Amino acid sequence: MPKYNFKKATISGAPLNNKGIGVFDSGVGGLTVVKELVRKMPSEKIIYLGDTAHTPYGSKTKETIIKFSRENIRFLITKNIKLVLIACNTASALALANVKKYFDIEIIGVIDAGAKAAVSVSKNGRIGVIGTIATIKSGAYPNAIKEYDKNIKVFVKATPLLVPLVEEGRLASPETKGILEKYLLYFKEKKIDTLVLGCTHYPLLKKNIMKILPKVKVIDSAIEIAKDTANFLEARGLGAVLYNKGESAFYVTDNPERFNKVGKTFLKKEMIPAKLVKF
Numbered sequence: 001m002p003k004y005n006f007k008k009a010t011i012s013g014a015p016l017n018n019k020g021i022g023v024f025d026s027g028v029g030g031l032t033v034v035k036e037l038v039r040k041m042p043s044e045k046i047i048y049l050g051d052t053a054h055t056p057y058g059s060k061t062k063e064t065i066i067k068f069s070r071e072n073i074r075f076l077i078t079k080n081i082k083l084v085l086i087a088c089n090t091a092s093a094l095a096l097a098n099v100k101k102y103f104d105i106e107i108i109g110v111i112d113a114g115a116k117a118a119v120s121v122s123k124n125g126r127i128g129v130i131g132t133i134a135t136i137k138s139g140a141y142p143n144a145i146k147e148y149d150k151n152i153k154v155f156v157k158a159t160p161l162l163v164p165l166v167e168e169g170r171l172a173s174p175e176t177k178g179i180l181e182k183y184l185l186y187f188k189e190k191k192i193d194t195l196v197l198g199c200t201h202y203p204l205l206k207k208n209i210m211k212i213l214p215k216v217k218v219i220d221s222a223i224e225i226a227k228d229t230a231n232f233l234e235a236r237g238l239g240a241v242l243y244n245k246g247e248s249a250f251y252v253t254d255n256p257e258r259f260n261k262v263g264k265t266f267l268k269k270e271m272i273p274a275k276l277v278k279f
C-alpha cells in the first residue's frame, strides 16, 4: 500500500485550505462531531464515512479496529481532503497511534480534546470517564488526562448499553433512566466533579446525565474536538477560505437508509443522504 504523500499534495495539488475535512466513525455516532464541526466552522467541507458494515467497534479487538480504521482512511484520502478526524472514541483510543505512523496525512482523534477540557475544569482533581468497553479497556483517557496532570484521579466505567439505547431513540425512556442511574452511581460514590462523555453517542444523553449528577461538570468531547480542530487548522493556515456550503458528502459501508433515518436524530435536522460505498 503506497503511503499518501501529504506534503506532495501541499505542493502540487490544489490549495489545501479548500479541501475537505475527512471524518470517520464506526457508524452514525460521529454525526454528533459533525454537528459541532459545522457549528464552529460552517465554511468547512466535511467528507464523512460511517463504517456501518462493521459497527459497533466498541466490542471489538484492537487489531480489528486498526484494520477497519486503515481501510476507512484509505477511502477518505481519495476524496481530496486536508485532514482526517477520527470522530469515533473507540478508534481514536485504539488506532490513532498506529494510523498516524502508517499514513502521511494529518490525523487527529477525539481523546486528547476531552481529556484536556476535563483537566482544565476539574477543581477537586477527580474525573470520571464513560465509554465503550474497548475505549475503557484501552486506558486511553486516563493516560491522556495524566499527560496534563499526573496527580488527577481518574475513574472509568464502560457503559455499553447506552449506544443501542440512543440509536433506538430511547433517550427519555424509563429503561434508559434506570440504566444511567445504575452506571452513574459509581461516580457519585467516587465524588468526581467532572465527567467525560467518551463516546460519540453520549452527547444525546447529556441532559439526562446532568439530572442524575447535577453537581458534576459534563464534558462533551464533540464540542471539544470541534474547538481543537478549528485551532489545528488555524495554526497551520489551513482553514477554508471559500464558503463550501452544500459540498459536504456522507458515505456508509452498509444500509444508508438506516443511517439517514437515525442520522436525522443525531444532527437534529435533515441530512444530505449518505451514499453506499464498498471497499
Ligand code: DGL
Residues within 6 Å of the ligand: 025, 026, 027, 029, 030, 055, 056, 057, 058, 059, 087, 088, 089, 090, 091, 132, 135, 163, 198, 199, 200, 201
Ligand atoms: N462511535 C463509537 C465510539 O465513539 C461508539 C459506537 C461503537 O461502539 O462503534 O466509541
